[in-house]
Amino acid sequence: MKKLSNEVWVYIEQRSGKVADVSFELLSKGRKLAKEINGVLKAVVIGHKMDSVVQETFSFGAQETIVVDHPALEEYKTMPYSRLVSELVGSRKPRIVLFGASFIGRDIAPRVASNTVSGLTADCTNLQIADVTYQKKDYKQLLLQIRPAFGGNIIATIITPDNPVQMATVREGVMEMAPLDKAVNGKIDKVDYVPGDIDGLIEIIDHHQEESKVNLKSASIIVAGGYGMGSKENFSLIHNLAEAIGGEVAGSRASVDAGFVEHERQVGQTGVTVRPKLYIACGISGAIQHRAGMDESNKIIAINNDPEAPIFGVCHYGIVGDVEDVIPKFIEAYKNKLK
Secondary structure, three states: OOOOOOEEEEEOOEEOOEEOHHHHHHHHHHHHHHHHOOOEEEEEEEEOOOHHHHHHHHHOOOOEEEEEEOHHHOOOOHHHHHHHHHHHHHHHOOOEEEEEOOHHHHHHHHHHHHHHOOEEEEEEOEEEEEEEEEOOEEEEEEEEEEEEEOOOOEEEEEOOOOOOOEEEEEOOOOOOOOOOOOOOOOEEEEOOOOOOOOOOOOOOOOOOOOOOOOOHHHOOEEEEEOHHHOOOOOOHHHHHHHHHHOOEEEEOHHHHHOOOOOHHHEEOOOOEOOOOOEEEEEOOOOOHHHHOOOOOOOEEEEEEOOOOOHHHHOOOEEEEOOHHHHHHHHHHHHHHHHO
16 A cells, blocks of 8 residues: 655635634644644645744644745735645645635635545544544545534544545634644745746735624633524523623524524534633524534533423533523622622
8 A cells, every 4th residue: 555645734824914713723733633643744825925924833833834925925816826735735745634614715625625636525623533444445544524414413524535635624613722832943845936827817906804893712701592582682681691791692593593693693513613611502402503613612501491402411500491580690690799
């Protein structure tokens, strides 16, 4: 059997020199994967004036960073970026390549996978290395690409044993971001930019970017409401509790679909993945789609009038009762404790 590459690559997504959190999360996970296969962790950086970005990759464990730096690459454009990554992957054939499941990651990853005939699994929530027996063949140290499937009703483990390069896009927030205490003294591999025929097919005339006013990922306390809140008026109880204890407001997909809360506050498989110190789930049944976005919370309190609700299977403290009765008592008890 041909010896496989032992390189783990992470594509570093950046805009104007600011690296997306998911790229740092993937470098943190990539360190563990590279260690398991006795391999090397490499970052791939494309852009202009990327010196500070390169140094940041070393702070998260990259042992080598491949850099393509040129004024023509200052703004992300699908054609040149995907072409460059495809050429690098095609010529060097790393073992594993990871992208964030962001707008950019979902744009570039399938193009690279198609151009290099590589295996790709989208929207992974976990990655592991394991020996696998498949169709009576033994495969050593395959990448297990784990993600919800069939609307989140099952968790699927996907392998691509017949492809030398295994790729995955990973959702933001599902991997822990873990910078090193001391940055790696990493190697910089500078690759010259040679323009391609397709690079100029798309031109950016202008762009407008507005930062989100909601940042659930950094919130230490989150109060989330589900469809069990009953109405948008009742959902105001979630806002009241969050305001009382200094938390952020969130919601399940069902509550978002019902119009109780805006989509940017949705937690779950099709929303944001969070890891707060305290997560209070109110009127949320706890379907697997929602649990995928919050089950790594340090402490979970659940309030639901159904004692058989799945949310009670993952919470640390459960309260069986009507949210309209329990939440005001929560607020009153908290305020009295402060007096």
